[in-house]
Structure formats: structure tokens, C-alpha cells
Amino acid sequence: MKNADRQTAEGILFTDQYQLTMAQVYFRMGLHEKEAQFDHFFRKYPNYGSHQAGYCINAGLEWLLDWIDESHFRDIDIEYLRGQKNRTGKRVFEDDFLNWLRTDFTFQRLHIRAIPEGRVVHSHVPLTVVRGPLAIAQILETALLNQLNFQTLIATKAARIREIGHGQLMMEFGLRRAHERGANAGARAALIGGADFTSNVGISHVLGLQPKGTHAHSMIQAFIALGQTELDAFRAYAEIYPDDCLLLVDTINTLESGIPNAIKVFEELRKNGHQPVGVRLDSGDLAYLAIQVAKMLNDANFPDVAIVLSNNLDELVIWQIVTQIKEEAPRYGVDARNLLKRLVYGVGTRLITSEGSPSL
Incomplete structure (x- = not known):
């Protein structure tokens, strides 16, 4: 327009x-x-x-x-x-x-x-x-x-998600799924309701905030399409953003490829005096994967690296994830309380559209 x-x-x-x-x-x-x-x-x-x-x-x-x-x-x-x-x-x-x-x-x-x-x-x-x-x-x-x-409506949804997530860091990721420019009003409302940051650059600028985000599967796919690998993509991202390195690890296979490659890059960062920020999970059984990822990161001596969860999250899904982690983490030798404290929630579609209740 x-x-x-x-x-x-x-x-x-x-x-x-x-x-x-x-x-x-x-x-x-x-x-x-x-x-x-x-x-x-x-x-x-x-x-x-x-x-x-x-x-x-x-x-x-x-x-x-x-x-x-x-x-x-x-x-x-x-x-x-x-x-x-x-x-x-x-x-x-x-x-x-x-x-x-x-x-x-x-x-x-x-x-x-x-x-x-x-x-x-x-x-x-x-x-x-x-x-x-x-x-x-x-x-x-x-x-x-x-x-x-x-x-x-959106602020209410954000508050409910923040409450069920026990106050863990929450980011609004809904710009691509929002109803056109309603994304701006929705992102602002989400911040009022409980989100800490938004990926929406324009509204972050208007509100005087720093936008937050990671990278998409398309970056990994682009490297692979050009004859390189997931590890090459991770290394490139880490080279450009050594102090803000948060890697999306589920493009190929989270546990067999993504996390092992992320750990390699994190070790390289640490040798050069940089602290990796985290990894993001965007598919699959998020609770199970979070437990396994936490164990692998702990074993590699990265106990403080954040684990960002995304993919159709809302308050009910987060409640299910939290409940499952509390029940299953001890079986794998993972402290559930510590794991829950390192989780970050990236909430998009179901927040910005108030899925299930689209009007007030």
C-alpha cells in the first residue's frame, strides 16, 4: 500500500x-x-x-x-x-x-x-x-x-504463556504468521503481556528495544545446496557472531548431526575466548529432545548454554513440555530443575493469532 x-x-x-x-x-x-x-x-x-x-x-x-x-x-x-x-x-x-x-x-x-x-x-x-x-x-x-x-487479546495470551513458563525468557516470533500489519500491534501487546523481546525489527526500533532472533533452516539448506555442510554453516555463523552464537540444530537430525556439530563449533568458540549462547529446537518431541540435548551439552561441559524451544508453542504445549521434563529427565541423569531454568521459549503463531480464541 x-x-x-x-x-x-x-x-x-x-x-x-x-x-x-x-x-x-x-x-x-x-x-x-x-x-x-x-x-x-x-x-x-x-x-x-x-x-x-x-x-x-x-x-x-x-x-x-x-x-x-x-x-x-x-x-x-x-x-x-x-x-x-x-x-x-x-x-x-x-x-x-x-x-x-x-x-x-x-x-x-x-x-x-x-x-x-x-x-x-x-x-x-x-x-x-x-x-x-x-x-x-x-x-x-x-x-x-x-x-x-x-x-x-494478545497481551492476555502472552501473560498466560509467561505464567506457565515459570518466568523463563520468552521471545515473540510471530511476524511471518501474523495478520499483515497486525503483527506490529500484536508484538507490542505480547511485550506488554510478558514477552521479553520480539524478532520484529521495526517494532523493536519504535519501542527502543533490541530485537532478538537466531537463524532459519534456510541458512543451513543454502550452505548444503552450495555443496557445503551443516558444520560449515554453523562455523560461518559463529565467525560472524562469535559472542551471540545461537544455532538451530534440527535441520538434518538434532541428536546425530545438529548437536554434535554445534558442540564442535562451541568448543572452537571457547578456545578463542567466546561464550556460546545456545541452541534452538524447532521440531519433534521438544521435551525429549531438550533432555537429550541438555545431557549432551552437559557432557561436553556446556551446562549454561541456553536451549530455545519453538514450533507452535502456547501455554498448554509449554505445560506439557514442563510436565514431561519433570517426569523423564531424571531417567537420563539430567536435573529437571536446572534444565527448566535454561529453557527459552520462542512463541509465534499461536500467540500472534491468539489461536483458538481469535477475538475478544
């Missing part, structure tokens, strides 16, 4: 048609300046099918207020509305109403009270209260619900 088109689509016209037609009804009846109050709340907690939330985390307010400050009816918006026709060919919006929109309409005439972002909130409790001229408050409704409901 071109920048000019984005300004139009995401500006004051980021609303439903019926908000504008209702506003004209109020204008025609002389009700548009009457003081009104709109209470924003949600009726039901997110229900993910197999489990349900018992709270939500409020989010989205700052971006809504920024939108309110920047949005107004421009000449180009008024002319577009002036050109709208009904089924008989008559204009939908009359000049006097459009003149009111252009000269008297401003969201600054509204008074907004809201619960701060990051707070726990509950159903049927007003999160945001809007008071002011009826027509102006009415036109705000769509943008308010769009921005607050979505970010609250």
Missing part, C-alpha cells in the same frame, strides 16, 4: 460506514452535540477450546490515544464522503453535515478515562469510558474497539 493510501485507510476513515450514517442522523435530529457516555468492556474471557482464560491484560491504549491525536477529517476525506451515493443515486451525506465534520469535529472534545495498559482486567468491567458529544463518540467506537480489543 502506498503511503498516501495508508494515511487515508488508517486515518479518520478507519471506521465503519454505519458510524458515519448514524452520526448524520444525530446531526439531522439535533442530537449530535448532546453529551453521551460509551463504556468499553468485554463480555467473555478468551476461550481456547481446551482451556479458558480467567482474566485479561489491558493493552492498546497508548496507540489509540496517538491515533486520536493524529486523526481528523481532511479535504480529501470530505470529498470522498461527498461523492457517496445511495441506491437511488442521491448523495448519502449532505453538505451541512460534511461542513460540521470538517470544521467542528475533533476527538479532543472527548473525555476518556481508561485502565492503564498492563493491568489485569475482568469481564463486564469498563476498561475505557468515553464521554462527549454523541456523534463524535459514536465515530470513535470502531477504532477504539479495533485497537484495544486486539492488543488486549
